[in-house]
Amino acid sequence: MISLTLYYVLMAICGLGSVVAVFLAIVERDMLKAVLFSAIQSTLYAFLYYLLMAPDIVLTYIPVSVGLYPAVILFLIKKTERFEDVEMKKGVLWATGLLSLVFVIATAAVIAGKGIGPVPPPDVRFLAGWYLATTFNPRVHLISAMAPEGVTSIVWDYRGLDTVFETAVLFLAIIASVALMRGVEHKGVYDELKHGMTLIGKTITKIVVPLIIGVGISIALHGHLTPGGGFQGGSALAVAPLLVLVVFSKYFFDKVKFTKTKALAIRSSGLLGVGLTAFAVLIAAIFLHKPAYILQNQPRVGAPLGFPWKGIDGVLLGGSLLSFNACEAMAVCAGFVILFLLLSIPERYVRSVVVGGEEHEH
Amino acid sequence: MDPVTNWVLVILGEILVSIGVFFDVVAAIGMLRFPNFFVRLHAATIGAIGGAFVPLMGVALIAAGCDFLGKYRWFIAGAAAVTGVLVLMLAPVGSHLLAKAAHESRAAVVEPKVVDFLEEDKAKEGGEQ
Amino acid sequence: MSTEVLSFLFSIVFMSMIVNTALALYGVLARPSLVKKIIALTILGDSANTFAIMVGFRQPSGTNPIPPVLLWKPTPSNIRYFISHAVDPLPQALVLTAIVIGLAVTLFLVFLTIQIYRQYGTTDVRKVAKLRG
Amino acid sequence: MMSLENEVLLFITIVIPIFLAAFIMYIVRALKGPTIPDIVLAVDCLSYDLAAFLALLSIYFRSPILIPCAIVLALWIYALDVYVSKYLMKKEMGE
Numbered sequence: 165m166i167s168l169t170l171y172y173v174l175m176a177i178c179g180l181g182s183v184v185a186v187f188l189a190i191v192e193r194d195m196l197k198a199v200l201f202s203a204i205q206s207t208l209y210a211f212l213y214y215l216l217m218a219p220d221i222v223l224t225y226i227p228v229s230v231g232l233y234p235a236v237i238l239f240l241i242k243k244t245e246r247f248e249d250v251e252m253k254k255g256v257l258w259a260t261g262l263l264s265l266v267f268v269i270a271t272a273a274v275i276a277g278k279g280i281g282p283v284p285p286p287d288v289r290f291l292a293g294w295y296l297a298t299t300f301n302p303r304v305h306l307i308s309a310m311a312p313e314g315v316t317s318i319v320w321d322y323r324g325l326d327t328v329f330e331t332a333v334l335f336l337a338i339i340a341s342v343a344l345m346r347g348v349e350h351k352g353v354y355d356e357l358k359h360g361m362t363l364i365g366k367t368i369t370k371i372v373v374p375l376i377i378g379v380g381i382s383i384a385l386h387g388h389l390t391p392g393g394g395f396q397g398g399s400a401l402a403v404a405p406l407l408v409l410v411v412f413s414k415y416f417f418d419k420v421k422f423t424k425t426k427a428l429a430i431r432s433s434g435l436l437g438v439g440l441t442a443f444a445v446l447i448a449a450i451f452l453h454k455p456a457y458i459l460q461n462q463p464r465v466g467a468p469l470g471f472p473w474k475g476i477d478g479v480l481l482g483g484s485l486l487s488f489n490a491c492e493a494m495a496v497c498a499g500f501v502i503l504f505l506l507l508s509i510p511e512r513y514v515r516s517v518v519v520g521g522e523e524h525e526h
Numbered sequence: 527m528d529p530v531t532n533w534v535l536v537i538l539g540e541i542l543v544s545i546g547v548f549f550d551v552v553a554a555i556g557m558l559r560f561p562n563f564f565v566r567l568h569a570a571t572i573g574a575i576g577g578a579f580v581p582l583m584g585v586a587l588i589a590a591g592c593d594f595l596g597k598y599r600w601f602i603a604g605a606a607a608v609t610g611v612l613v614l615m616l617a618p619v620g621s622h623l624l625a626k627a628a629h630e631s632r633a634a635v636v637e638p639k640v641v642d643f644l645e646e647d648k649a650k651e652g653g654e655q
Numbered sequence: 656m657s658t659e660v661l662s663f664l665f666s667i668v669f670m671s672m673i674v675n676t677a678l679a680l681y682g683v684l685a686r687p688s689l690v691k692k693i694i695a696l697t698i699l700g701d702s703a704n705t706f707a708i709m710v711g712f713r714q715p716s717g718t719n720p721i722p723p724v725l726l727w728k729p730t731p732s733n734i735r736y737f738i739s740h741a742v743d744p745l746p747q748a749l750v751l752t753a754i755v756i757g758l759a760v761t762l763f764l765v766f767l768t769i770q771i772y773r774q775y776g777t778t779d780v781r782k783v784a785k786l787r788g
Numbered sequence: 789m790m791s792l793e794n795e796v797l798l799f800i801t802i803v804i805p806i807f808l809a810a811f812i813m814y815i816v817r818a819l820k821g822p823t824i825p826d827i828v829l830a831v832d833c834l835s836y837d838l839a840a841f842l843a844l845l846s847i848y849f850r851s852p853i854l855i856p857c858a859i860v861l862a863l864w865i866y867a868l869d870v871y872v873s874k875y876l877m878k879k880e881m882g883e
Contacts, residue, residue: 167801167848169657171719172664177808179671181815186675186698188819190682195690196875200827202694203868204818205675207835207861209701212668214842214857216712217722217742221704222857224754230835231864232758233697235871239881240765241690244772248688249779264678268670275670276663283662284714292711292743299744300725301734314723314744319751330752337759341766359883361874362626368619369870375612376863383856390853391724395755400860403867410874414882496755503762508882518773532792540799543844547806550837554813557833563825573833577810578862581840589847594793598726598852605855606843612862613836620832620869627873628825635823719849726853 171215178212183268187261193248199237206230219391220315223383224399231403232500235410239507295322310462310473311388311482319393320488324442324459331438331492338431338499345506350513352415359413369411376404384493388482394492401493402500414508424505431498437491441484445469461485527593535591542584549576563634567621574617582610661714669709675702689768689778693761700757704750711743723747800848807841828872835865 182205189201206229213221288296298304300312309317319327360366384397408416417423442459449456449469456467461483463470471483549572556569589595589602628634629644636642679702682695713720723744727733772778775786790798811834818830839862846854874881 167797168717168719169660169664170801170804172661174804174808176664176667177812179668183671183674183678184819186678189698190678190686190691190695195688195694196824196872197827198691198694200824200831200872201819202698204815204827204831204834205698206701207831207838208815209705210857210861211838211842212705213708214845214854216708217720217851218708218747218750219722219724219854219857220747221708221750221754223860224751225701226857226860226864228754228758229697229701230861231867233761234868235881236762236765237690237694238871238875240693240768242875242881243769244690244778248686248691250687264674268667268674271670272663272666275666276659279659279662283658284665284712286713286715288711288713288741288743292745293738295744296723296738296741297734299723300729302729303731312725312729314725314741315748315751318744318748323748326749327752330756333756334759337756337763341763344766344770361623361870361877364619365623365870368615372616372863372866379859379863391722391856393751395751399755399758403864407867407870409882410870499759500762503766507765510880510883515773518770529792536792536796540796543799543803546840547803547810550810551806551813553833554810554817557817557830558813563823563829566826566829570829570833573814574836577833578836578840582843582858585840585843585847588796592792592796592847595847595850595852601852602843602846602855605859609839609843609858609862612859613839616862616866617832617836620866621829623873624825624828624832624869627876628823631876631878633823633876634825721849721851722853724853 175212175215178208178215180265180268182208182212183264184261187264191252191257191261193250193252195237195241195246195248199234199241203230203234206233220393220396223391223396227396227399227403232399232406235406236507243511306463306465308462309483309485310480311485312480313388313390313393313482313485315391316387316393316482316485316489319395320485321459321461321483324461324488328438328442328459331435331495334496334499335435338503341503342506345514345518348506348509348514348517350509351418354413354415354419359415361411365411369407373404373408376407377401380404380493380497384489385486387489388485389480392489393485394489395496397489397493398496399500401497402504405497405501406504409504409508414505414510417505424502427498427501427505431495431502434491434493434495434498438488438495441487441491444484444487445471459484527591532591532593535587539584539587539589539591542587543581544584546577546579546581546584549573549580553577562637563628564625564636567625570621571618574613574621578613578617579610582606582613586610672702672705672709687779687781689771689780692780693764693768696764697757697761700753704753707746707750711746713742715740797848800844803844807837807844810837811841824872824876828869832865832869835861 185201185205189198192198210222210226298308299314299317301308309321311317380397380401383392383400387393445460446456446458454469456469461471473481473483475481553569553573557566560566560569586603586606589599592599679695679699683692720742721740723741725737775783814830814834818827821827821830839858842858
């Protein structure tokens with residue numbers, strides 16, 4: 165019992181720490197400090213997700229909120245302005261911060277004392293029990309996804325249509341951002357001494373980038389067996405090009421001739437792969453004159469075709485999940501790379517195209 | 527593996543984790559009490575190498591000895607060792623980049639400052655050119 | 656007694672998410688800087704995601720819950736243990752896509768903010784509103 | 789004679805509060821930190837130690853699949869260092 169109490173103490177400390185971090189992030193005038201406080205909050209949230217037994221979320225959340233998101237905001241404040249133009253009274257701030265902490269503890273005490281509180285229930289809802297029972301169960305093959313990873317099965321099999329449309333939202337957001345920067349092109353010559361950071365940083369980044377790519381690919385391809393999957397692997401992979409962009413400078417990409425168009429081609433082939441996997445069983449069924457569904461993974465009632473779920477020597481393949489994960493990782497990673505390539509163009513070159521040469525005085 | 531090897535591995539790992547925890551607390555106290563950024567870098571070194579690399583190696587040993595985890599203990603052991611090696615490589619470089627940038631941009635306040643050789647060397651170089 | 660202690664500690668997490676949501680809403684609605692609005696918006700999204708994951712959490716008697724991944728051979732007894740100990744995978748699956756899409760939308764907002772700065776020379780919404788006329 | 793499992797779990801139970809004390813001190817420094825490099829340094833240390841702690845907890849919870857979180861945390865916090873130090877330099881982020 166003592167160990168369970170410790171488990172919940174860890175959670176409570178994460179919660180209280182995140183309140184302080186969020187408070188400081190919101191009231192801080194200096195945006196750089198606000199981003200760092202937000203990174204502390206992200207680390208604490210990641211630990212909280214770990215304690216809530218959501219390793220999939222941790223694997224997505226850490227690359228996104230520690231690896232990508234501070235970088236994006238730092239790009240933004242380097243291009244715009246760093247300080248917010250508001251005046252806050254110090255005494256009022258301290259009082260508000262203390263009040264919110266006291267509010268948290270007092271309300272929690274009231275909730276627990278009255279017995280109305282959110283004690284975690286010993287059981288999950290019926291639907292969750294059904295998902296857990298059928299995710300990997302060869303005895304009920306006709307309703308099972310045949311992959312041991314519950315989250316990935318829901319993402320790409322049970323609720324696959326949702327995920328396909330969410331991929332479409334992702335695609336539209338990226339297309340809209342590219343449209344805002346249309347016509348902007350800039351190329352330079354890479355100079356090892358002038359561009360980028362110090363030699364020590366460059367050398368270690370050279371070692372680390374293959375490691376990051378390896379970790380990202382393994383997260384993406386083991387998504388049907390262990391925590392991981394297309395979104396997790398893709399957002400983990402996207403940190404590698406961003407690191408190269410910051411440490412070696414944008415001109416390194418010009419040197420190795422990796423352009424926006426190539427990233428767009430990778431992204432399109434990833435999306436094409438997602439589409440083909442969704443229709444693969446249907447296309448095969450048309451040639452074999454049998455009924456089938458869109459987004460079909462395993463054989464269903466009245467639709468006897470399906471992806472193989474077991475390879476040689478009993479290796480689990482996860483049916484269509486493996487292919488979906490690989491293609492989605494490609495699409496997500498390349499999509500973010502396009503945006504970073506656009507963000508990294510120095511402002512003086514962009515201004516001449518977008519504003520038409522007219523300079524503001526500030 | 528036989529029980530004796532398991533016990534030896536677990537006890538070795540526990541010793542390493544204990545050392546790591548001690549370094550961790552020491553580094554945290556130093557982080558809190560030291561006067562400025564460049565002094566706190568020392569505490570950060572202890573916190574990253576002594577407080578993360580050593581316990582990660584200890585965790586790898588403990589996991590290798592824990593037969594109640596089944597065959598997955600090798601997964602934990604390998605991943606913990608890989609994480610330890612990563613920390614060993616990344617932490618010093620991160621501190622180096624941060625210290626260099628902080629010195630260059632004067633972002634950190636150096637309150638009880640005795641001597642700054644890097645600044646003097648830079649001034650000399652600038653004078654010669 | 657011990658259930659009350661656990662309930663108190665879990666309620667602290669719950670209440671701190673509510674306070675975080677309130678603080679983030681204040682940041683989105685009341686602060687003038689567009690950059691601050693973006694930062695607050697991501698904090699708001701993260702707190703909402705945490706609520707969703709906490710809905711799927713459970714506490715089997717005496718032990719800790721396990722992640723929704725079946726590690727053993729799918730025999731009936733293993734599956735029964737898995738059903739009685741694993742947390743709800745559905746909120747996790749929904750939050751997973753929400754995080755990545757949230758990042759894409761944030762990137763779009765970043766591009767919009769840079770464009771506003773190029774046009775008006777400021778990221779302060781009060782000044783942008785004045786300059787429009 | 790104590791069994792191996794009980795011994796390991798007892799040891800981890802004893803170690804958790806000490807780790808926790810260190811984390812709270814790091815968080816205080818990170819939230820107080822007068823300058824920006826101080827905050828980044830404290831977040832750095834916090835994350836590396838958190839990675840070690842997560843690895844220890846995955847033995848404690850007996851869920852081996854929780855361990856990749858530790859690798860990811862240790863890898864990505866390096867990126868935060870790089871971004872902030874690049875920001876503090878005089879160049880633009882992409883140069």
